[in-house]
Amino acid sequence: GAGSFGSIPLELIEGLRSSRHVVVFTGAGVSAESGVPTFRDALTGLWARYDPLALATPEAFQQDPDLVWGWYEWRRLRTLQASPNPAHHAIAELARRVPRLTLITQNVDDLHERAGCQDVLHLHGSLHHPRCFNCAAAFNGLLETTNEPPVEKRQSPPCCPICSGPVRPGVVWFGEALPEKAMHEAFAAASECDLLLSVGTSGAVYPAALIPSLAWQGGALVAHINPQPSSLHSVREYNLTGFAGEVLPALLD
Ligand code: BJW
Numbered sequence: 001g002a003g004s005f006g007s008i009p010l011e012l013i014e015g016l017r018s019s020r021h022v023v024v025f026t027g028a029g030v031s032a033e034s035g036v037p038t039f040r041d042a043l044t045g046l047w048a049r050y051d052p053l054a055l056a057t058p059e060a061f062q063q064d065p066d067l068v069w070g071w072y073e074w075r076r077l078r079t080l081q082a083s084p085n086p087a088h089h090a091i092a093e094l095a096r097r098v099p100r101l102t103l104i105t106q107n108v109d110d111l112h113e114r115a116g117c118q119d120v121l122h123l124h125g126s127l128h129h130p131r132c133f134n135c136a137a138a139f140n141g142l143l144e145t146t147n148e149p150p151v152e153k154r155q156s157p158p159c160c161p162i163c164s165g166p167v168r169p170g171v172v173w174f175g176e177a178l179p180e181k182a183m184h185e186a187f188a189a190a191s192e193c194d195l196l197l198s199v200g201t202s203g204a205v206y207p208a209a210l211i212p213s214l215a216w217q218g219g220a221l222v223a224h225i226n227p228q229p230s231s232l233h234s235v236r237e238y239n240l241t242g243f244a245g246e247v248l249p250a251l252l253d
Pocket residue numbers: 026027028029030032033038039040041045056106107108124171172173174175176177178199200201202203204205206207225226227228242243244245
């Protein structure tokens with residue numbers, strides 16, 4: 001169907017109908033309509049208000065663990081208050097309609113899971129799986145789940161019960177390797193799929209940003225769903241310019 005973003009090219013509608021393996025690759029924009037801030041949007045993005053080098057690197061955590069832990073706790077609690085939006089629900093519905101769907105996300109929230117998607121490949125980890133900074137053991141202790149609107153504040157991370165090292169958020173910081181299994185599966189799926197939907201990502205962060213190009217290089221159709229159009233490199237690449245929560249449900253009509 002046609003929405004405020006214009007009409008969907010017939011090639012894409014037919015590609016989606018005949019596709020045996022669809023990959024959906026998401027970034028922060030898919031959660032924006034749930035009220036979870038993106039990173040690089042000019043006014044509302046996290047990096048417009050906070051310095052990534054002071055918060056999203058292992059060095060920052062070593063230097064000031066209370067600052068970094070408190071900031072991620074604030075984000076984790078805000079995420080717990082958010083709910084999946086029509087974009088998350090449309091992806092879950094698409095997964096039920098096509099023979100095979102691989103969902104790859106750069107997001108550290110759990111909104112895809114809460115919309116009913118299983119086996120999500122989290123390339124940049126999760127806010128909800130903290131681990132020890134020293135020995136990497138998963139931390140299973142209790143963390144706050146308050147419903148009060150929290151504000152970011154310094155707070156000491158819990159101690160690892162195994163080595164007493166500081167517990168860190170289970171996300172992938174700048175300069176850190178991506179989780180090997182998720183990355184391998186994501187690259188393989190992108191290379192062999194028939195159609196890839198890239199939703200709400202600026203494509204600024206590597207190696208994740210390579211994923212759409214692996215798909216069109218492998219002969220798949222690629223559609224970018226984003227209010228900011230992407231530059232196109234292949235005749236198989238399209239822009240569906242608009243909000244994920246509007247474009248994705250329309251794609252299923
Ligand atoms: C909507 C919308 C709506 C809005 N609907 N759309 C120079 C060149 C190349 C690479 C490098 C370089 N210098 C350094 C590097 C490497 C670095 C990197 O890529 N840096 C670039 C920034 C230059 N990469 C790394 O460090 C990675 N690791 C690595 O390379 O390791 C090497 C290694 C190998 C072996 C051993 C050891 C090391 C790791 C990268 C980790 C990224 N981590 C973050 C933070 C996670 C934790 C946290 O949450 O705090 O991940 S950064 C941040 O960016 C987060 C995101 O997942 C990631 C991508 O952002 P995303 O999702 O695209 O969001 P935005 O905000 O950028 O875009 C939102 C989009 O949505 C916009 O386009 C909007 O228009 C759109 N939108 N509303 C649809 N309603």
